[in-house]
Amino acid sequence: xxxxxxxxxxxxVFIYLLICIGVGLWAMKRTKTAGDFFVAGRGLGPVIxxxxxxxxTLSGFGFVGGPGLVYATGMSSVWMxxxxxxxxxxxxxxxxxxxxxxxxxxxxMSLPDVVFARYGSETARLLSAGTILLGVLGYLATQILAMAxxxxxxxxxxxxFAEISLFTCVVVSSAVLIxxxxxxxxxxxxxxxxxxxxxxxxxxxxxxxTAAHVFDGGLNEVSEMMLxxxxxxxxxxxxxxxxxxxxxxxxxxxxxxxxxxxxxxxMMNRKLSDNRIILPMTVFGYVIAAMLWVSVGMVMRAxxxxxxxxxxxxxDEAAPAFLSTYAHPLLAGIVFAGLFxxxxxxxxxxxxxxxxxxxxxxxxxxxxxxxNNELFWARVATVGLSAVAAGFALYSxxxxxxLVALLGAFGWGTFAAALxxxxxxxxxxxxASARAAVTAISTSLVINFSVQxxxxxxxxxxxxxxxxxxxxxILFIGISLLEKPKPLxxxxxxxxxx
Amino acid sequence: MKPIHIIFILLLVIAGIIVFILASDxxxxxxxxAHDSVAGLKVGGNGAERLTTxxxxxxxxxxxxxxxxxxxxxxxxxxxxxxxxxxxxxATATGYALFVWYSLISSYESYHVTGVTEVVFGFPVPTxxxxxxxWSGFVMFDLLYVFAFRRYFLHPDDEKAFQELVTSMxxxxxxxxxx
Numbered sequence: 263x264x265x266x267x268x269x270x271x272x273x274x275v276f277i278y279l280l281i282c283i284g285v286g287l288w289a290m291k292r293t294k295t296a297g298d299f300f301v302a303g304r305g306l307g308p309v310i311x312x313x314x315x316x317x318x319t320l321s322g323f324g325f326v327g328g329p330g331l332v333y334a335t336g337m338s339s340v341w342m343x344x345x346x347x348x349x350x351x352x353x354x355x356x357x358x359x360x361x362x363x364x365x366x367x368x369x370x371m372s373l374p375d376v377v378f379a380r381y382g383s384e385t386a387r388l389l390s391a392g393t394i395l396l397g398v399l400g401y402l403a404t405q406i407l408a409m410a411x412x413x414x415x416x417x418x419x420x421x422x423f424a425e426i427s428l429f430t431c432v433v434v435s436s437a438v439l440i441x442x443x444x445x446x447x448x449x450x451x452x453x454x455x456x457x458x459x460x461x462x463x464x465x466x467x468x469x470x471x472t473a474a475h476v477f478d479g480g481l482n483e484v485s486e487m488m489l490x491x492x493x494x495x496x497x498x499x500x501x502x503x504x505x506x507x508x509x510x511x512x513x514x515x516x517x518x519x520x521x522x523x524x525x526x527x528x529m530m531n532r533k534l535s536d537n538r539i540i541l542p543m544t545v546f547g548y549v550i551a552a553m554l555w556v557s558v559g560m561v562m563r564a565x566x567x568x569x570x571x572x573x574x575x576x577x578d579e580a581a582p583a584f585l586s587t588y589a590h591p592l593l594a595g596i597v598f599a600g601l602f603x604x605x606x607x608x609x610x611x612x613x614x615x616x617x618x619x620x621x622x623x624x625x626x627x628x629x630x631x632x633x634n635n636e637l638f639w640a641r642v643a644t645v646g647l648s649a650v651a652a653g654f655a656l657y658s659x660x661x662x663x664x665l666v667a668l669l670g671a672f673g674w675g676t677f678a679a680a681l682x683x684x685x686x687x688x689x690x691x692x693x694a695s696a697r698a699a700v701t702a703i704s705t706s707l708v709i710n711f712s713v714q715x716x717x718x719x720x721x722x723x724x725x726x727x728x729x730x731x732x733x734x735x736i737l738f739i740g741i742s743l744l745e746k747p748k749p750l751x752x753x754x755x756x757x758x759x760x
Numbered sequence: 761m762k763p764i765h766i767i768f769i770l771l772l773v774i775a776g777i778i779v780f781i782l783a784s785d786x787x788x789x790x791x792x793x794a795h796d797s798v799a800g801l802k803v804g805g806n807g808a809e810r811l812t813t814x815x816x817x818x819x820x821x822x823x824x825x826x827x828x829x830x831x832x833x834x835x836x837x838x839x840x841x842x843x844x845x846x847x848x849x850x851a852t853a854t855g856y857a858l859f860v861w862y863s864l865i866s867s868y869e870s871y872h873v874t875g876v877t878e879v880v881f882g883f884p885v886p887t888x889x890x891x892x893x894x895w896s897g898f899v900m901f902d903l904l905y906v907f908a909f910r911r912y913f914l915h916p917d918d919e920k921a922f923q924e925l926v927t928s929m930x931x932x933x934x935x936x937x938x939x
Contacts, residue, residue: 335792335802337887344891347898348829354905355836359914363922367929474882481882489877489884494792494804496883497871498864498890501792501804504811504818505781512825515898516832534919538909545902549895556891566798573798690835691764722781722814723791732775739768756925760838760918 267591268419274595275416275602278461282442282606285454289446296636299447300371300618301530304362306452308536312543313459314452314607315353315527319346319518320462320548321401321608322408324555325601329584330577332559333566336488336495338502338723341511343552347545349518352686354541357519358528360689362537363757365529372615373522373685374623376529380688380754383696384627389703391623393680394522398616401673402651405609407659409435412601415582428659436652439606443613443648444641451610452530458603459547465600466551468593469584473557476588477564481557484564491567496560506723513728517678519686523611551604554597558584617643675727679706682731683738691742692750692758698741702734709733763835770828777821784813808872819865826861826897830854833901841912849904857897864889 293299306314324343331339361376368379373394378387410431417423417431442450477483488496499507518524531540562580565571574583581601585594621639622632633639680703688694709730712718720726750758787810795801804810811818834842834850867886871877877884883891905913 334800344895347895347902351898351901355833482879485879485883492803494807498886501802503791506791508822534914542906577800721786736771760922
């Protein structure tokens with residue numbers, strides 16, 4: 263079976279991609295309106311929603327970047343994963359019920375719709391849509407690039423495709439993504455998320471077992487070896503130290519509720535009472551899948567420190583190197599499919615909210631109404647957005663990586679900083695004002711963009727996204743407290759009391 | 761004092777701690793150093809030395825973050841559903857999260873002093889507090905959500921009131937809600 267390793271891995275990935283295409287075709291029949299395309303007609307069951315929420319939260323970063331960070335810096339980045347219990351708690355305590363209620367009462371299709379419903383401000387809607395669009399472009403470009411690089415590394419190991427170009431891989435991987443997103447919209451996205459979530463959970467569990475058996479003494483031996491070399495790397499704060507770790511905990515733990523691709527999914531469940539089941543299932547799925555993040559990074563670091571493996575060319579090679587050397591070919595096949603699943607489940611969510619920003623939110627904010635025939639234009643926007651993001655991905659790879667890096671800065675940190683106060687606090691505090699919302703979003707954009715543009719180095723590894731989020735939260739509450747409270751529309755007022 | 765005021769005060773205290781930290785002179789290995797022979801790897805060096813200029817500031821920072829998180833979650837419970845039992849449950853869960861944090865820091869400081877630590881369940885003791893303790897600290901809140909869902913988060917009366925609102929919006933049009 264070892265001799266067939268490459269074929270098994272490619273076969274697994276191929277089967278997975280076929281499943282995605284099949285789901286897209288099936289979902290096309292169920293997608294009849296823009297509401298179906300963007301929020302699945304608010305008719306999804308708890309299993310689908312929980313898998314969709316967790317799998318779109320844990321992107322390709324969790325499967326490639328996460329193990330790479332543990333390999334390079336020890337336990338520091340694990341704070342991003344350990345905070346998941348808090349992150350999902352904030353999402354369900356503070357956002358899920360009210361966002362779902364507003365969606366039903368106001369027929370909202372996107373997060374900027376909810377922002378407008380809450381604050382009655384077109385400026386707040388436009389700013390939140392603009393933030394989402396910028397963040398989506400950066401995130402999407404990095405996801406497409408990651409997908410293409412993995413595909414290229416797999417195909418180049420075969421005789422037939424040894425010389426395959428990155429451009430071809432970008433086209434192939436984007437084509438599958440576009441196909442099921444365009445045909446089936448969010449319905450295809452969430453049902454593929456179900457498949458993707460299951461693959462990610464199985465991958466996470468099996469890889470931990472494999473990682474624990476690389477050394478005869480199991481993970482105890484891994485820890486002993488790391489303690490003997492540096493020690494700080496296997497301690498709770500890793501090599502980056504306490505403040506880097508703790509500010510990540512703040513940003514990721516309290517910032518999850520502001521992620522538009524996560525919050526939007528909270529509008530899609532059939533019944534409000536399903537949230538009781540969705541939360542624990544989401545937490546469970548995430549923690550199992552995230553175990554891959556910790557175990558693979560630790561084992562690869564110990565192997566390199568103990569001179570049992572060659573140093574990696576780049577930290578991101580930690581997971582692929584582990585799989586190609588230590589995992590059974592079948593497991594490697596499942597995990598590589600899981601890797602595609604992780605990347606695609608996040609990318610399809612971003613495509614959906616990005617398309618909503620283009621054809622629904624921005625036109626509404628600018629001219630007071632959305633486009634006619636939204637379903638058609640949603641599909642056009644999905645193709646256009648994918649093409650632009652793929653273009654960014656190729657440009658960054660061949661010419662200049664600053665553009666995607668700049669847009670990538672509008673990732674998690676900017677979503678958290680811009681949208682957490684506005685959505686998470688604003689949906690639970692009647693006095694929150696539109697002016698405070700506009701100021702919070704604008705300030706977070708300026709801080710995040712400036713830090714990236716001017717390459718500001720913050721001492722102690724403190725996260726710039728954390729600084730932006732802290733500032734926007736203080737400004738949001740402070741300005742709202744200073745302003746005279748305004749009465750809310752009756753329906754919103756009632757919803758915020760329930 | 762309302763939860764939002766507590767949240768605001770905690771945010772200001774956190775900002776104050778951050779200003780203090782940023783104003784201090786960071787040691788060379790404050791955010792790690794490059795490994796001397798393996799490219800791409802970082803090492804932490806002397807962990808105690810990294811804290812010489814900021815002392816206990818990170819400890820108090822995280823205490824505030826835990827209290828902030830609990831206050832935010834408390835804000836998510838409808839005001840008319842907050843009863844004495846809820847206060848007790850929140851105090852217990854928050855107390856557990858703070859206890860875990862204290863235990864993590866104590867064991868970490870002890871490692872800095874003695875240079876030794878036990879390895880249990882695959883990880884050093886402080887890391888076990890981190891991986892299982894910090895995570896489980898907030899799982900307590902997740903469990904509270906699951907087991908007290910109908911009492912605090914979606915009371916049958918509130919669900920009924922929402923259905924009435926939806927019905928009135930459908931029969932009377934948007935005017936019922938007012939925009």
